[in-house]
Amino acid sequence: MLLASTALILATLAGYAALCTVSPFAVCRTCSGTGLRNTRRRSMKLCRRCKGRRYRLRTGRRLFHTGQHIHQAGTRHTADRDQEFPA
Ligand SMILES: [Zn+2]
Numbered sequence: 663m664l665l666a667s668t669a670l671i672l673a674t675l676a677g678y679a680a681l682c683t684v685s686p687f688a689v690c691r692t693c694s695g696t697g698l699r700n701t702r703r704r705s706m707k708l709c710r711r712c713k714g715r716r717y718r719l720r721t722g723r724r725l726f727h728t729g730q731h732i733h734q735a736g737t738r739h740t741a742d743r744d745q746e747f748p749a
Pocket residue numbers: 690691692693694695696697698709710711712713714716717
């Protein structure tokens with residue numbers, strides 16, 4: 663039972679990681695992808711959550727970027743690395 667539930671959790675996490683890799687952006691949940699929000703005065707304003715861009719970064723992708731930044735901040739910067747990955 664424990665092994666089956668662990669396998670199910672790992673499969674779910676692997677699926678979500680694959681989804682975040684293939685499609686890092688998702689439709690904004692606040693404005694449903696319109697980029698606009700209704701106000702009480704029947705006027706339209708840009709969605710505050712996505713700032714009118716209609717898409718949001720998935721939570722898993724945001725966690726991945728945070729991990730990358732932490733790793734980059736904690737890694738010694740050398741000249742060899744710049745030659746390996748030219749910008
Ligand atoms: Zn939005």
